[in-house]
Amino acid sequence: xxxxxxxxxxxxxxxxxxxxxxxxxxxxxxxxxxxxxxxxxxxxxxxxxxxxxxxxxxxxxxxxxxxxxxxxxxxxxxxxxxxxxxxxxxxxxxxxxxxxxxxxxx
Amino acid sequence: xxxxxxxxxxxxxxxxxxxxxxxxxxxxxxxxxxxxxxxxxxxxxxxxxxxxxxxxxxxxxxxxxxxxxxxxxxxxxxxxxxxxxxxxxxxxxxxxxxxxxxxxxxxxxxxxxxxxxxxxxxxxxxxxxxxxxxxxxxxxxxxxxxxxxxxxxxxxxxxxxxxxxxxxxxxxxxxxxxxxxxxxxxxxxxxxxxxxxxxxxxxxxxxxxxxxxxxxxxxxxxxxxxxxxxxxxxxxxxxxxxxxxxxxxxxxxxxxxxxxxxxxxxxxxxxxxxxxxxxxxxxxxxxxxxxxxxxxxxxxxxxxxxxxxxxxxxxxxxxxxxxxxxxxxxxxxxxxxxxxxxxxxxxxxxxxxxxxx
Numbered sequence: 308x309x310x311x312x313x314x315x316x317x318x319x320x321x322x323x324x325x326x327x328x329x330x331x332x333x334x335x336x337x338x339x340x341x342x343x344x345x346x347x348x349x350x351x352x353x354x355x356x357x358x359x360x361x362x363x364x365x366x367x368x369x370x371x372x373x374x375x376x377x378x379x380x381x382x383x384x385x386x387x388x389x390x391x392x393x394x395x396x397x398x399x400x401x402x403x404x405x406x407x408x409x410x411x412x413x
Numbered sequence: 414x415x416x417x418x419x420x421x422x423x424x425x426x427x428x429x430x431x432x433x434x435x436x437x438x439x440x441x442x443x444x445x446x447x448x449x450x451x452x453x454x455x456x457x458x459x460x461x462x463x464x465x466x467x468x469x470x471x472x473x474x475x476x477x478x479x480x481x482x483x484x485x486x487x488x489x490x491x492x493x494x495x496x497x498x499x500x501x502x503x504x505x506x507x508x509x510x511x512x513x514x515x516x517x518x519x520x521x522x523x524x525x526x527x528x529x530x531x532x533x534x535x536x537x538x539x540x541x542x543x544x545x546x547x548x549x550x551x552x553x554x555x556x557x558x559x560x561x562x563x564x565x566x567x568x569x570x571x572x573x574x575x576x577x578x579x580x581x582x583x584x585x586x587x588x589x590x591x592x593x594x595x596x597x598x599x600x601x602x603x604x605x606x607x608x609x610x611x612x613x614x615x616x617x618x619x620x621x622x623x624x625x626x627x628x629x630x631x632x633x634x635x636x637x638x639x640x641x642x643x644x645x646x647x648x649x650x651x652x653x654x655x656x657x658x659x660x661x662x663x664x665x666x667x668x669x670x671x672x673x674x675x676x677x678x679x680x681x682x683x684x685x686x687x688x689x690x691x692x693x694x695x696x697x698x699x700x701x702x703x704x705x706x707x708x709x710x711x712x713x714x715x716x717x718x719x720x721x722x723x724x725x726x727x728x729x730x731x732x733x734x735x736x737x738x739x740x741x742x743x744x745x746x747x748x749x750x751x752x753x754x755x756x757x758x759x760x761x762x763x764x765x766x767x768x769x770x
């Protein structure tokens with residue numbers, strides 16, 4: 308199984324979780340993911356995820372001038388996003404429990 | 414001025430700058446509409462500036478493979494974005510053609526005023542609309558093809574890929590033009606009906622306006638003033654302080670000569686009036702200049718007789734437009750100076766009123 312497949316499945320949920328903590332922007336989200344231990348997540352991986360989440364109305368964005376100068380997109384969670392995050396958390400717990408049993412033995 | 418990624422390129426260090434230029438070229442080569450390009454590149458620029466401020470390497474932001482990074486960045490460009498881009502590219506052609514139609518209409522009006530009979534329904538434009546359209550399409554298609562083909566060389570041959578792109582574009586244009594000449598060499602053109610051309614132009618412009626409304630909103634919301642661009646305007650207020658204090662000295666000396674005294678507060682009052690009085694502000698001069706031109710032109714023509722009324726109107730319109738543009742530009746440039754002066758005056762008056770109370 309390709310490493311990126313596993314990552315893709317999990318990344319949307321993790322991004323939602325980061326945004327749930329508070330309004331944030333691209334570079335900050337990458338920083339949070341890195342802190343949690345995800346290595347090598349670049350803006351390139353993140354940007355399509357954010358666009359997809361925005362299209363499915365799980366997050367909303369507002370454009371504002373960043374303190375560094377360029378226009379920045381600030382993302383926040385919508386109500387549907389909160390619900391989706393809860394669902395993802397539940398699903399992840401079930402899947403990871405079963406996978407742990409098989410991969411690491413009981 | 415629009416707050417676009419381009420104005421921050423000089424703030425990047427060498428490594429970041431080189432990487433950003435490649436990313437910018439890739440995004441431009443990807444055939445997407447203007448707003449998406451702006452947004453993507455602004456995001457990247459913001460991340461670059463942030464990472465640079467933290468002292469990290471470029472590869473930390475982009476990952477080890479710049480090409481993969483770019484491909485992921487542009488991965489969800491849809492058909493809609495490409496269509497909008499085509500409209501944006503066709504705009505110049507339609508602008509030129511609309512101008513041609515307007516000139517034709519002016520000629521008709523001029524003929525009418527000179528007493529000739531004019532039939533609007535059978536009037537023809539001097540330019541053949543299908544020919545213009547074909548020219549526009551060839552330009553657009555050759556651009557898209559050249560960009561799609563040269564995308565792959567942006568990362569391997571960054572210095573040469575622009576030349577390769579131009580060569581490919583030239584070849585494509587030559588091929589398509591050759592094809593056109595071969596297919597249409599025997600057809601004669603009389604020009605399209607004027608009313609047909611006008612309707613087509615109107616339709617395009619309406620669709621274009623509709624399709625680019627997000628782009629206009631974006632531009633409106635992201636304007637940036639020159640002073641913001643220059644950074645903290647400490648130096649401007651220092652200069653103003655010096656200037657104003659000199660004026661105060663002069664005014665004091667003048668008052669002393671007339672055996673009166675001038676208080677700083679009175680001075681500020683008069684300076685404020687000075688800045689905001691209607692006969693000192695640029696719009697007054699603009700209107701003055703324009704009305705002088707109009708009046709003198711009318712006078713000249715009244716004296717020399719009515720030789721071609723239509724010519725007068727065209728001349729006046731052009732002169733007004735040109736003068737208006739030039740004066741507006743000057744006004745905008747000098748306005749920051751007047752605004753800064755006013756701000757300084759107001760802040761000083763606030764200080765004074767605070768110390769008094």
